[in-house]
Amino acid sequence: MMRTSSITRDALVAAGALLILAVLPLAFPGKAFSDFVIRMSAFAVFATSLNLLVGYGGMVSFGHGLFYGLGAYSFALLMQKAGTSIPMAFLLTVLISAGVATVVGAICIRLKEIYFSFLTLAFQMLLYSLIIAWTPVTGGDQGLTGGVPRPEFLGIRLDDPHHLYLFCCAVLIASLFIMYHFVQSPFGYTLRMIRDNPRRAGFLGIQVWRVRLLAFVVAGIFGSIGGLLMSLFVSSAYPDFAYWTISGEGVFMILMGGIGVFLGPLAGAVVLLLLADIVTGLTEYFGLVLGIVILFFALGMRKGLLGFLFDFWKNRRAPAGNAIPGKH
Amino acid sequence: MLRIENLRKAFGGVNAMNGVSLDFAQGSLTAIIGPNGAGKTTFFNLITGAFRPDAGTIMLGDENIAGMSPPEIVRRGMGRAFQIASIYPTLTVRESILGAVNAHRGWHARLGRRFPLAGAKAQADEVMELVRLTSRADTVSGYLSHGDQKLLDIALALALEPRVLLLDEPTAGMGPEERWQMIETVHALWERKHMTLIFIEHDMDIVFKYAQTVRVLSYGTVLAQGTPDEVRRHPKVIEAYLGTHFEEKEQA
Numbered sequence: 001m002m003r004t005s006s007i008t009r010d011a012l013v014a015a016g017a018l019l020i021l022a023v024l025p026l027a028f029p030g031k032a033f034s035d036f037v038i039r040m041s042a043f044a045v046f047a048t049s050l051n052l053l054v055g056y057g058g059m060v061s062f063g064h065g066l067f068y069g070l071g072a073y074s075f076a077l078l079m080q081k082a083g084t085s086i087p088m089a090f091l092l093t094v095l096i097s098a099g100v101a102t103v104v105g106a107i108c109i110r111l112k113e114i115y116f117s118f119l120t121l122a123f124q125m126l127l128y129s130l131i132i133a134w135t136p137v138t139g140g141d142q143g144l145t146g147g148v149p150r151p152e153f154l155g156i157r158l159d160d161p162h163h164l165y166l167f168c169c170a171v172l173i174a175s176l177f178i179m180y181h182f183v184q185s186p187f188g189y190t191l192r193m194i195r196d197n198p199r200r201a202g203f204l205g206i207q208v209w210r211v212r213l214l215a216f217v218v219a220g221i222f223g224s225i226g227g228l229l230m231s232l233f234v235s236s237a238y239p240d241f242a243y244w245t246i247s248g249e250g251v252f253m254i255l256m257g258g259i260g261v262f263l264g265p266l267a268g269a270v271v272l273l274l275l276a277d278i279v280t281g282l283t284e285y286f287g288l289v290l291g292i293v294i295l296f297f298a299l300g301m302r303k304g305l306l307g308f309l310f311d312f313w314k315n316r317r318a319p320a321g322n323a324i325p326g327k328h
Numbered sequence: 329m330l331r332i333e334n335l336r337k338a339f340g341g342v343n344a345m346n347g348v349s350l351d352f353a354q355g356s357l358t359a360i361i362g363p364n365g366a367g368k369t370t371f372f373n374l375i376t377g378a379f380r381p382d383a384g385t386i387m388l389g390d391e392n393i394a395g396m397s398p399p400e401i402v403r404r405g406m407g408r409a410f411q412i413a414s415i416y417p418t419l420t421v422r423e424s425i426l427g428a429v430n431a432h433r434g435w436h437a438r439l440g441r442r443f444p445l446a447g448a449k450a451q452a453d454e455v456m457e458l459v460r461l462t463s464r465a466d467t468v469s470g471y472l473s474h475g476d477q478k479l480l481d482i483a484l485a486l487a488l489e490p491r492v493l494l495l496d497e498p499t500a501g502m503g504p505e506e507r508w509q510m511i512e513t514v515h516a517l518w519e520r521k522h523m524t525l526i527f528i529e530h531d532m533d534i535v536f537k538y539a540q541t542v543r544v545l546s547y548g549t550v551l552a553q554g555t556p557d558e559v560r561r562h563p564k565v566i567e568a569y570l571g572t573h574f575e576e577k578e579q580a
Contacts, residue, residue: 006442182439186427189419189443190436193427196416203376203414204431204484205402211437 007181014177021169025162034165036277038233040269041172046226046246047253047265048179052219054251055259056183057212058195059109062247063120064223066104066127067097069242071224072231073131073138076148081137086153093228094221101220102213109212121244128242143238148231158232168229175222180262182218191215252290256297258304267306329354329524330375330492335384335394337374337548344370345381346548352492357518358526359539361559363569366545368528369411372494376408377401388492407490411497411528413477414484417470421461421480424469425452428487451487458517459483475506479513486517495527499534507531511538532570536560544569 025034046068053059074096078089108119131138139145150158158164182188190211194201198208231237240246249272250265257268272290279289301308330352337345344367352358360368373379375386377398386394393401416424422444429448430436438445444452456462459479464472469480478498485493498514499507511534518525529535535542536556544551544565551569552562559565 181442184442185440186430186435186438186443186445189423189427190430192419193416193424196418197414200410200414200416200484201431202398203402203408204428204488205399206431206436207399214437 010177010180014173018169018173021173022166025165031161034161035233036273038165038168038229040266040273041168042226042229042233043249043253043269043273044226044266045172045175045229046223047250047257047269048176048262049219049222049226050247050250051254051259051262051265052179052183052191052215052222054254055264056188056191056195057215058198059212059216060113060117060251061120061219062117062244062251063122063124064219064250065242065244065246066120066124067101067220067223068227068230068246068250069124069127069131069237069239070097070100071227072237072241073144073227074224075228076144076231076237077137079148079150080144080146083149085151086158090228093224097220097224098217101217105213105216105220109209109216121247124242124244124247128239128244131239131242138237138239141239144236147235148237150232150235164232168233171225171229175225176263176266179218179222183262187211187214252294254304255294256304258307258310260303261306261310264304264306268304271305329356329389330526331385331387332375333385333387335371335374335386336382337370337379338382344548345374348384348545348548348550350543350550350553352524352526354524355522356524357515357538357540358524359535359542360526360528360545361530361532361535361542361569362545362551365547367548368545369496370548371545372408372496372528375401376406376494402488402490405491406494407485407488407492408494409478409481409485409496409498411500413474413481415469415472415477415480418468420466420468421456421472421483422452422465424480425455425483425487428484429455432488455483455487458486458520459513474501475510478502478510482514482517486521490523492524492526495525497528497530499529499531507534514538532560 021037024037050061050064053061053064071093074093075089078084078092079086084092104120104123108116108123111119132141156163156167158167190201190206194206194208194211201208227241230241253268253272254265255268256271257266258264275290275293276286279286283289297304303311332348332350335345335348336343348371360371362368370379374381377393377396377400381394384394385392388404388406391404393404416427419427426444426448427436429451430445433448435445435448453462456465459482461476461479461483464476469477472480482495482498495514499510502510514525514527515538539556541554542556542559543553544559546568552559552565554562560570
């Protein structure tokens with residue numbers, strides 16, 4: 001009874017969030033707003049999937065952009081070269097990402113800390129090099145040319161900007177809903193246990209590598225969905241989608257939004273994209289401003305924006321001296 | 329219940345475990361003592377799979393578990409708590425124990441259902457009550473006192489309903505009063521659960537008051553074994569570990 005009610009409640013919250021996103025263009029009718037939300041959706045799904053590894057699993061991947069690039073190119077190539085329908089291309093992209101994540105994860109997840117981080121980065125740069133070198137298929141450093149076909153399915157026309165907006169919002173909400181239930185499941189708590197103390201988890205009978213591998217595959221799938229949304233938006237795929245800076249941006253989003261809060265990466269995606277849009281309009285030194293902002297979060301607000309707000313809210317509610325930080 | 333024969337382990341040129349053979353009867357309460365470097369923790373590491381033995385057999389019931397991984401050994405009924413409490417610092421006491429119960433029941437990889445599972449709650453509550461942590465259930469483990477962290481470590485092992493429970497210095501780092509409270513809790517657990525309990529301990533007052541049998545390790549070998557009375561009067565044990573002052577204290 002408890003389980004059903006909590007899932008129903010979460011589904012209602014998700015439906016409510018989708019409804020709000022659906023009507024927001026009435027208040028902000030410009031194209032800039034809908035484009036912002038679509039880009040934010042792609043990055044929020046990507047960053048949240050990275051946080052499954054970093055925040056919940058203690059696996060700091062420097063190469064999660066591998067899946068962002070893989071998702072973008074798989075989907076775009078399936079649509080462009082194989083002429084599949086959008087649902088089929090979506091499904092195949094998920095399957096391809098799951099397969100690649102299984103192989104890469106099986107190699108990486110047994111390594112510890114910095115070795116894991118750099119090996120994932122090496123795999124990402126391998127994909128980047130492949131994209132650059134395999135020009136006949138990928139378009140090389142120019143990216144895929146000719147656009148990504150977006151045929152109608154189930155009455156949804158993704159070449160219509162409003163339909164595309166709603167579709168991306170729906171994918172964002174559905175992805176967050178699934179990932180939220182993933183981290184709230186017994187598996188999600190096992191992942192936290194392994195993050196905190198993998199040795200102890202082994203002495204409770206848990207096969208640590210299996211749990212880590214499954215988390216890696218799930219994160220890879222949703223990372224690729226982020227790239228898929230971006231390729232739908234730009235109607236192409238570019239080598240930059242697989243470059244290491246994408247992984248860096250994912251880490252920055254987590255850092256800014258809050259590593260210990262489920263919606264932290266989403267908040268981080270909003271902050272980083274807003275920052276990029278505003279600052280690049282004012283100065284060409286975006287990197288410098290971004291660096292200062294990241295320093296601010298790294299030194300002064302380590303729990304990120306949402307982590308800070310949660311602590312502030314809890315401290316106001318708790319009697320003096322009883323507030324315990326770090327548990328959201 | 330647990331029978332070890334000719335257990336050997338070397339690290340480089342150092343023989344940490346040099347042909348140890350020991351028996352632990354079903355439901356017994358045994359203390360392992362010995363000077364620092366005697367191989368007590370290495371012995372635990374070998375029989376729980378943290379280290380792979382170079383030679384020897386470790387029979388848990390009818391099965392040789394030597395060379396198995398820790399998860400495989402745990403699933404065969406061996407639980408362990410550590411000298412330095414090994415807990416989950418960001419999880420609450422309740423979450424930690426529920427996680428251990430899930431692991432024991434094979435529910436730890438379940439998806440599509442919310443944590444905690446209803447079936448795990450009763451056992452987690454019982455374990456918390458056994459180790460007297462009910463009042464700390466919603467405290468984040470990293471904020472517990474040292475003694476409560478040690479209790480939580482034991483609780484994690486208890487959640488596995490082990491046939492054999494190994495406690496590595498359960499009273500380490502505690503004040504005198506806290507030590508006795510801890511060992512009384514451990515003793516009560518042993519009486520209630522009827523498991524085979526083996527503990528490493530340096531406090532001889534505790535060892536000789538609570539242990540049914542005592543095994544003495546020194547330089548990776550068994551120096552002596554027997555009842556507390558037999559061991560405390562054993563000349564080699566007095567010479568190598570207890571010291572003559574202990575004998576004089578006993579006589580006084």
